[in-house]
Each structure stands twice: as C-alpha cells, then as structure tokens.
Amino acid sequence: MSEYKHKISKSRFVSGIQCEKKLYFDLFRHDLKPKMPDNQLLLLERGSDVGILAQKVFPNGLDASPESFYDFSTSIINTSKWIQNGVQTIYEASFFHDEVLSALDILHHINNERWAIEVKSSTSIKDYHLIDASLQYWVMCKSGFQPDKFFIMHLDNSYIRRGDIEPKKLFKLIDITEEVKVKFDWVEQNIAKLKQIQQDVEPEKQLGKYCWSPFECDYMHHCWNHLPENNSVFDLINGRGKSWKLYNDNIYNLSDIPDDFPLTEKQQIQVNGIKYNHSHIDTLKIKEFLDEWNYPLYFFDFETIFPAIPILNNTSPFQQIPFQYSLHILTKSNGKLIHKEFLANPKHFDYNSNEDPRLELILRMIEDLGRRGSIVAYNATFEMSVIKNLEKAYPQYAEQLESIINRFVDLYVIFRNGWYYTPSMGASASIKSVLPAIAPKFSYADLPIKNGGDASNTFLSMIDGSFNGDIDNTKNLLLQYCERDTEGMVIILKELQSLVT
Numbered sequence: 278m279s280e281y282k283h284k285i286s287k288s289r290f291v292s293g294i295q296c297e298k299k300l301y302f303d304l305f306r307h308d309l310k311p312k313m314p315d316n317q318l319l320l321l322e323r324g325s326d327v328g329i330l331a332q333k334v335f336p337n338g339l340d341a342s343p344e345s346f347y348d349f350s351t352s353i354i355n356t357s358k359w360i361q362n363g364v365q366t367i368y369e370a371s372f373f374h375d376e377v378l379s380a381l382d383i384l385h386h387i388n389n390e391r392w393a394i395e396v397k398s399s400t401s402i403k404d405y406h407l408i409d410a411s412l413q414y415w416v417m418c419k420s421g422f423q424p425d426k427f428f429i430m431h432l433d434n435s436y437i438r439r440g441d442i443e444p445k446k447l448f449k450l451i452d453i454t455e456e457v458k459v460k461f462d463w464v465e466q467n468i469a470k471l472k473q474i475q476q477d478v479e480p481e482k483q484l485g486k487y488c489w490s491p492f493e494c495d496y497m498h499h500c501w502n503h504l505p506e507n508n509s510v511f512d513l514i515n516g517r518g519k520s521w522k523l524y525n526d527n528i529y530n531l532s533d534i535p536d537d538f539p540l541t542e543k544q545q546i547q548v549n550g551i552k553y554n555h556s557h558i559d560t561l562k563i564k565e566f567l568d569e570w571n572y573p574l575y576f577f578d579f580e581t582i583f584p585a586i587p588i589l590n591n592t593s594p595f596q597q598i599p600f601q602y603s604l605h606i607l608t609k610s611n612g613k614l615i616h617k618e619f620l621a622n623p624k625h626f627d628y629n630s631n632e633d634p635r636l637e638l639i640l641r642m643i644e645d646l647g648r649r650g651s652i653v654a655y656n657a658t659f660e661m662s663v664i665k666n667l668e669k670a671y672p673q674y675a676e677q678l679e680s681i682i683n684r685f686v687d688l689y690v691i692f693r694n695g696w697y698y699t700p701s702m703g704a705s706a707s708i709k710s711v712l713p714a715i716a717p718k719f720s721y722a723d724l725p726i727k728n729g730g731d732a733s734n735t736f737l738s739m740i741d742g743s744f745n746g747d748i749d750n751t752k753n754l755l756l757q758y759c760e761r762d763t764e765g766m767v768i769i770l771k772e773l774q775s776l777v778t
C-alpha cells in the first residue's frame with residue numbers, strides 16, 4: 278500500500294463539512310451514488326478548459342498531475358523534489374500530511390515568495406471555495422511547504438474579449454491569505470472529526486438546509502425518501518422556514534397542513550388546491566392584464582449559450598448569447614397563426630469569423646417582429662436583458678432594439694402572481710409546469726431536447742467540435758424544442774382567453 282494513501286482530500290473535506298453522512302456515503306456506499314448527468318460532465322470538462330487557460334497566466338510550469346486519480350505518490354514526490362530544485366511554477370502541485378491530500382492548481386514562486394493559486398471557473402469567490410482553500414493551506418503548512426500567499430484566481434466578468442483571449446486579463450487574482458490562516462485550527466479540528474468516520478457506523482444526521490447547500494446533495498433520493506415525491510411540505514411555494522416547521526412537527530404532505538397553520542395568500546391557494554382539488558382563477562385580474570396587449574401578438578423565445586470563456590468578440594465570461602429564437606405570430610384573436618424561427622450557424626461562433634451570428638439574428642429579429650403589436654414572452658426580463666446586450670454589441674441598431682424591448686409583455690406574471698393556479702402545477706409557475714397542467718397532451722416529454730440547458734449544451738458542443746451526432750437532425754430537434762415554448766404560450770393564452778371572455 279502506498280505510504281501516501283489518503284483518507285481526506287479536498288473534495289471529501291468539502292463533502293464532510295456539508296454533512297458527515299454525505300462523506301460516509303461517498304466513502305462507503307458507492308451503490309447510492311447516482312450516475313453523473315451528461316450536462317454536469319460537460320461542465321467539468323469546460324472547467325478543465327478554464328484551468329488550462331489559467332496556466333497561461335503563469336506559463337512554463339512543470340506538470341505534477343497524477344497518472345491515475347487513485348495514486349498521487351509520484352505527484353507528491355515530484356512536487357517536493359521540484360520545489361527543492363527551485364522550479365518556479367508547478368501545476369497540480371500535490372501535498373500530503375497524515376492521510377490528508379491536497380492538489381493545488383498552480384504553485385508559483387516569485388520574489389522569494391511562495392504563492393498557492395486555486396483556479397475557479399466562477400466570477401466570484403463562494404464560501405465553499407474558502408473551505409477547500411483552507412484545507413489546502415493546512416496540508417501545505419503541515420507538510421513543510423507553507424505558502425506566503427494564497428490566492429483564488431477566478432474569471433473576471435468585466436473582461437471583454439477582443440481578438441485572442443488574453444489570459445492575464447481574463448482572470449482576477451484575489452488574495453485570501455488572511456481568510457485561510459484564520460481557519461487553520463478549524464480545519465485541524467474538522468479533519469480529526471472526519472477521520473473518525475468508520476465503515477460500520479453510519480453517522481446520525483437529521484435532514485437540514487445543508488442538504489441543498491452549498492450543493493444539492495447526491496443522496497437526497499435516499500435520505501428524503503420518506504417524504505412524498507409530489508406535494509410534500511417542501512413544495513410549499515416560498516415555504517422556507519414554514520416547510521421545516523411543518524416537517525419537524527411530522528407533517529409531510531401539503532394536504533395534511535392544519536387549517537389554522539399561518540400561510541400567505543399564495544400558499545393558501547396552493548394548499549386548498551391540493552386538499553380539495555380545486556383551481557384558483559382570478560378572471561378579473563387576468564382579463565385586466567390581457568386587455569393591455571395589442572394585436573398582432575408575437576410569442577417570442579430565445580435560446581442562449583453562456584460560455585465561461587467568451588467565444589465571440591465583445592462578449593464577457595458567462596454572458597448570455599442568443600443562438601436561436603422561435604416566434605409565433607397571432608394576427609388577431611382567433612386569427613391566423615404564423616411561425617418563424619432562427620437558428621444560427623455554429624461555425625459562425627468564432628471570433629475570427631467575418632459573420633457575427635448576433636448581427637444576422639438582430640437583422641432577422643427586427644424584420645420578423647415588425648413595428649407594432651405586443652411581444653409575449655414567458656419571464657420576459659430574460660429576453661429583454663439578452664436584447665440589451667445585443668444593443669451594446671451593435672449600437673447602430675439600439676433604437677430599433679429598444680423599441681422591441683418596449684413592446685414586451687410577460688405571460689409569466691399571471692402564474693407568478695397566483696392569478697391562475699391549478700394543483701397539477703405543483704409549486705412551480707415555470708412554463709414547463711404550467712403548460713402540461715393546462716394542456717396535458719402538450720408537454721415536453723415527447724421531445725429529445727426537453728429544456729434550455731440541453732439546448733445550450735448541444736449547441737455549445739456543435740461550436741467546440743465535440744458534437745458527434747447527426748447535425749441536421751439535431752438542428753431540427755433544437756428548432757422543435759424552441760417552437761414548443763412559443764406554441765405553448767399560444768395554447769396557454771387561448772385557455773386564459775376562454776376563461777375571461
């Protein structure tokens with residue numbers, strides 16, 4: 278057995294700090310661990326692209342990455358040897374002390390100082406980043422390689438790509454030395470506690486807010502299985518403390534909430550709906566709201582990508598870039614329904630391309646959306662913010678785009694405000710819940726691409742060349758998915774109109 282066999286690593290420490298039982302399951306109950314969804318795997322791969330780019334900020338380092346994730350011996354030995362030989366920069370520098378392992382993204386020496394740098398593909402520092410950095414600081418100190426400074430290097434959301442990526446401008450280096458120093462004893466105490474976890478003793482742990490924070494736990498399907506799958510007290514709209522209070526009083530179903538339990542108006546509508554299977558429809562408010570809309574109605578929906586590393590010129594990390602839209606036009610009530618759509622060419626998503634896909638989209642949008650009539654979106658603030666960004670990229674079209682923004686109305690308002698509630702919507706007012714509740718035959722279940730995340734990842738894989746399916750067929754699936762959103766809005770509106778006229 279390797280002398281460097283570890284019990285605690287950075288990820289295990291973060292897991293154990295969230296919940297000891299979670300760490301126990303990670304270590305000893307692999308049978309409970311769900312398979313990682315494809316979209317999360319893609320996120321990890323894209324995270325490693327960020328890591329490789331970060332190395333360019335500190336170039337020409339030696340790479341101590343292990344050959345196998347299960348054996349860090351060579352990495353630990355090489356790191357120690359290279360530091361002693363005066364190597365200035367080491368990637369994946371690995372340290373070990375008393376069964377605790379830490380692998381650091383970048384170790385750099387400058388002006389007689391040793392810098393520890395952890396790279397994060399986020400645009401800010403999260404609390405859990407400080408937890409894993411503190412563990413790393415502790416291991417480095419204990420193994421005799423105390424860093425003088427500890428940094429988090431994350432993406433800078435004020436960076437705007439202009440030509441080739443400039444790694445030094447893309448990242449922000451934040452000094453967190455004081456924060457990790459302060460946590461030194463806390464880390465030591467928690468390592469001692471987590472090391473006590475034994476295979477034959479499953480830690481006792483009640484459910485708590487930590488089941489979702491900082492990450493939704495992989496084992497909720499196991500620990501939470503005594504709660505009903507639908508309409509549990511945790512589905513109470515904006516339930517928060519009330520859900521926990523009910524749970525701690527052994528009330529698990531929404532239908533079991535006592536009549537005298539204090540609820541907001543929206544919560545009461547939801548609970549009554551579940552208890553007595555009745556819908557709440559405020560026809561007056563819905564009518565007043567819909568009366569403000571002007572024909573022709575343009576039902577509009579974007580799909581976007583938001584790459585961590587900007588792909589196009591004049592874009593920033595995680596900026597929402599539209600690549601597709603669907604538009605249904607209803608010329609008048611009970612009038613003709615026309616469908617229009619746009620899907621960009623993934624090959625144009627290249628900062629060197631002469632054809633910026635956003636420009637093509639802007640021109641088509643201006644033409645398709647005409648000059649008058651309300652533009653209906655579901656959660657319109659999203660569409661409006663995407664168009665605002667287009668205005669910044671192409672100010673010559675700002676006036677036309679601004680007049681488009683001013684025509685938006687939001688179908689979501691009716692459901693968010695609880696003017697229409699039917700029990701099969703559950704706790705959600707999203708179109709994915711509302712549409713099947715209103716038109717059960719008309720859901721997303723039959724579509725291969727079922728949500729915006731899938732659409733975005735599919736298109737991103739076409740851009741970066743990792744897509745290996747049938748490209749024409751998949752483009753049709755993307756079009757089909759986006760069309761369902763706008764067609765769904767038409768169906769929802771017709772249902773609402775049938776109630777108020």
Ligand code: SF4
Pocket residue numbers: 295296297298299302482483484485487488489494495496497500501
């Ligand atoms: S679901 Fe909650 S209690 Fe169960 S392991 Fe996860 S965090 Fe711990």
